[in-house]
């Protein structure tokens with residue numbers, strides 16, 4: 032089956048993975064990835080990201096549910112899927128005595144329609160390192176070599192398990208640029224990452240896994256919009272919180288006072304900010320340090336992953 036703009040290149044339905052007959056690492060997840068889309072799987076350590084990606088790569092059989100990649104079962108129909116996909120595992124293993132160029136050449140020998148070795152190395156910024164032995168590469172350079180190998184066969188679907196772990200800021204940006212270019216030329220990319228900035232900037236859509244289940248999914252904007260915005264300011268001299276308009280009227284769902292600093296959370300940021308500013312104008316006072324900001328993906332993630340302080344959680348849960 033050929034891919035088209037309208038097809039779901041990856042389809043995951045009620046997917047489960049059980050280890051040792053009892054530990055359920057993936058507990059019935061459903062999502063899809065469209066053609067030429069970058070989809071990020073986020074989650075805390077042990078959330079089930081790698082366990083899921085391995086099923087998509089056809090490295091194991093699901094304990095339940097269904098996976099389709101390019102319309103095929105990646106495990107049972109490996110021969111149909113594997114040549115059209117590129118895989119970058121969390122830890123690639125290379126013979127350390129070979130040079131970078133030899134490694135890619137060896138790999139190219141087993142890949143049909145492989146890119147020229149130089150092109151693959153240029154793509155990942157290793158063009159000048161072809162003669163260096165793999166054992167002499169830095170951790171970040173090894174990740175780039177991993178990526179070069181994943182790209183060798185001009186894959187239609189690319190699986191990247193933590194592609195930028197160990198890369199410095201520049202290397203990370205280079206990889207993001209490359210992923211964007213691949214997406215723009217029709218490659219579908221599924222990646223896992225611990226960097227929320229990476230998911231926010233790179234992913235068209237994402238899913239946050241928590242304890243084997245999808246806790247939130249959508250575009251980065253949709254996922255962050257589910258979280259309340261934050262407004263903070265200093266209480267003017269000689270005023271107390273009770274002097275402000277009623278927090279309920281302002282649409283505030285949680286509040287915290289720390290010395291003279293007031294922090295409010297709201298899903299109706301315009302209403303709350305307007306109410307506060309009108310009140311300040313009428314009272315003839317200045318709201319020093321006024322800061323209004325939407326929730327970040329990081330906040331959404333931390334809240335979903337259950338790591339926020341109990342008080343903050345209670346505040347918002349009380350809505």
Ligand SMILES: Nc1ncnc2c1ncn2[C@@H]1O[C@H](COP(=O)(O)OP(=O)(O)OP(=O)(O)O)[C@@H](O)[C@H]1O
Pocket residue numbers: 050051054056074075076077078079080081082083
């Ligand atoms: N082969 C295995 N046998 C038993 N349990 C396993 C096995 N592989 C993974 N697990 C467990 O399954 C759960 C999910 O692991 P997985 O590696 O999929 O998480 P992850 O989201 O990729 O984590 P990380 O971010 O740390 O890479 C963890 O509790 C892990 O200990």
